[in-house]
Amino acid sequence: MNVIVAGGGIAGLTTALRADALGHDVTLVSKGALGDGCTAHAQGGIAGVYGPGDSPALHALDTLQAGDGHGDSLAITALVDGAPAAIDALIASGVPFDRTPDGEVARALEAAHSRPRIAHAGGDATGAAISAALTHRVRTSPITVREGLFVADLIVDEGRVAGIRSIDGETLRADAVVLATGGAGGLYAHTTNPRGTTADGIAVALRAGAAVADLEFMQFHPTVLVDGGSFLVSEAVRGAGAVLRDAAGRRFLLDEHPDAELAPRDVVARAIARRAEEQGEPIVLDATALGATALAERFPTIDAELRRRGIDWSRQPVAVTPAAHYLMGGVVTDVDGRTTLPGLWAVGETARTGVHGANRLASNSLLEGAVFGARAAESLALPAPPARWPGSGPRHVHGREPDRAGTASGFSRRALQELMWEQVGLIRTEEGLRDALARLHAWRIPVAASPADQEDANLLTVARSMASAALARTDSLGAHFILSRALIGAA
Known part of the structure; x- marks a missing residue:
C-alpha cells in the first residue's frame, strides 16, 4: 500500500x-x-x-x-x-x-x-x-x-x-x-x-x-516566561514543588482550587491572567525552595536558558504568563x-x-x-x-472550500493573532466572539503565492472555524470560558 x-x-x-x-x-x-x-x-x-x-x-x-x-x-x-x-x-x-x-x-x-x-x-x-x-x-x-x-x-x-x-x-x-x-x-x-x-x-x-x-x-499553558518569546517553564516544575505567588507573595491559587498549583491547566491559566490584571504586574513562579542543585539536575534545559538570560531561579522567582499551547x-x-x-x-x-x-x-x-x-x-x-x-x-464544523470574499484591507498575520488573543483567547464574551467572526470573514483568504501566504490562508481558514465553534458553545466548559452577561454586569 x-x-x-x-x-x-x-x-x-x-x-x-x-x-x-x-x-x-x-x-x-x-x-x-x-x-x-x-x-x-x-x-x-x-x-x-x-x-x-x-x-x-x-x-x-x-x-x-x-x-x-x-x-x-x-x-x-x-x-x-x-x-x-x-x-x-x-x-x-x-x-x-x-x-x-x-x-x-x-x-x-x-x-x-x-x-x-x-x-x-x-x-x-x-x-x-x-x-x-x-x-x-x-x-x-x-x-x-x-x-x-x-x-x-x-x-x-x-x-x-x-x-x-x-x-x-x-x-x-x-x-x-x-x-x-x-x-x-x-x-x-x-x-x-x-x-x-x-x-x-x-x-x-x-x-x-x-x-x-x-x-x-485551545489550551493555554499557565507558565511561559514574560518577554521570553515562546519559552515555557514546564508544569513538572510545579509538580516538583514550585509555587505561584502574587505581588504580595501570596499563593493565591489556594483560593481557586483544592489542588492549587496542580489544578487543571485551564483553572491555573485563568487564575494567573485574572490576578495579573488585578495587580497590574505579572505573577511569579517561585522555585527557590527546590535549591540550585536540584533545579539544575532535574530541569537542565530550563535552568540553562534562565541562566543564559541572567536569571538565577534558585534565588529569585520568575515572572510568568499564560500562552496558547495545545489544541x-x-x-x-x-x-x-x-x-x-x-x-x-x-x-x-x-x-x-x-x-x-x-x-x-x-x-x-x-x-x-x-x-x-x-x-x-x-x-x-x-x-x-x-x-x-x-x-x-x-462542535462539528464540516469542511468546505472557504470563500475568498471580503477585502485584504487590514489583514496581516499579526493582526489575526492579536484579534484571536483578545477575543478568542483565555476569557471570551459573546460580543467579542461575534466581533471577531465578523472581522475574520471580512478579511479575504490570501492566495498562496508563497509558503508564508499559504500559512496565512491556513490560519485564517481555521480561525473562522474556531471562532464559529466558540460562538456556538454558549456555556463555559474546560478551556472554553465564556463570560456571561450577568458576570459582566456584576463586574
Whole structure:
C-alpha cells in the first residue's frame, strides 16, 4: 500500500515507522526539517508508566476529569491501555528515559494526575530525546523522506483522498494520506509553539470536506516566561514543588482550587491572567525552595536558558504568563485515526480523537501521538468498521472550500493573532466572539503565492472555524470560558 504521512513529530514519525514495519511503501513529507515541530520542544514527559497503586483505569479517570467530562471514553481507554506498549516501543527505539537507582523508568507527578506516572528523558528534554531517536530510525529506514514539501491541498477523486498537492504544484498520489502536521498555536499572539505551527493539516482537511470538532478548546499553558518569546517553564516544575505567588507573595491559587498549583491547566491559566490584571504586574513562579542543585539536575534545559538570560531561579522567582499551547480539537477521527473522508487519516494534535475532552491532561499529548500513530498505521489496510465519530452537535464544523470574499484591507498575520488573543483567547464574551467572526470573514483568504501566504490562508481558514465553534458553545466548559452577561454586569 502506498502511504503518505505529512508531519515529522512523534505522531507522524510513529505512523511512518509502524507502517513501514507492516510492509507499506511510505513517504514522509515535512514542511520543514524533521524535528522542527512541537515534539522536540516538549519539556514535559509522557504519561503511562504505571506503578504500585496505579492503573490504566485511574489514568483514564484523571484524563476524563481533566477534560471536564467531555472526553470520549472509548478513545481514552485506547490511550491508556496502549500506553505501556507505546513506551516500550520508544525505549526500543533508543529513547533514554530517566531511571531510578534500581534501573526502573522514573515516575514523576504532574498537574491533575492522581499518581506519579510521567516518564521524562534528560529531566526536561523528553520531547527532544523522542524526536532525536525516532528521526534517526526514520532516516536509517527504507522510508522516503521529503523535507521542505509543504502540503497545500488534498487530491480527492470521487469522494476519496488519493494524494496531496504541494504549494509548488507537485502532486503525489497515494492509497492513503495521514495528516500529522501539528496544531494551531500560530493563531495567537502569545504561544509556546514554534513559528511553523500554522494549523496546516486542519485547514487542508477542512478544504477537502472532512469534519472537524472541538476547535473552541485551545489550551493555554499557565507558565511561559514574560518577554521570553515562546519559552515555557514546564508544569513538572510545579509538580516538583514550585509555587505561584502574587505581588504580595501570596499563593493565591489556594483560593481557586483544592489542588492549587496542580489544578487543571485551564483553572491555573485563568487564575494567573485574572490576578495579573488585578495587580497590574505579572505573577511569579517561585522555585527557590527546590535549591540550585536540584533545579539544575532535574530541569537542565530550563535552568540553562534562565541562566543564559541572567536569571538565577534558585534565588529569585520568575515572572510568568499564560500562552496558547495545545489544541484539543481538530480533524474528527475514530480510535484508529480514520477521518470522515475515505482515504484520509489524522493523528497527533491535528486530530480530534476525543481523548483530551475540553482540557488536556498534562503529558498525554506525546502519549496520544505514539498510541494513535501506531493504531493508524495498523488500520491502513483493514476494512473500515461502521463509522463511529466521537461527539456530535454544534462542535462539528464540516469542511468546505472557504470563500475568498471580503477585502485584504487590514489583514496581516499579526493582526489575526492579536484579534484571536483578545477575543478568542483565555476569557471570551459573546460580543467579542461575534466581533471577531465578523472581522475574520471580512478579511479575504490570501492566495498562496508563497509558503508564508499559504500559512496565512491556513490560519485564517481555521480561525473562522474556531471562532464559529466558540460562538456556538454558549456555556463555559474546560478551556472554553465564556463570560456571561450577568458576570459582566456584576463586574
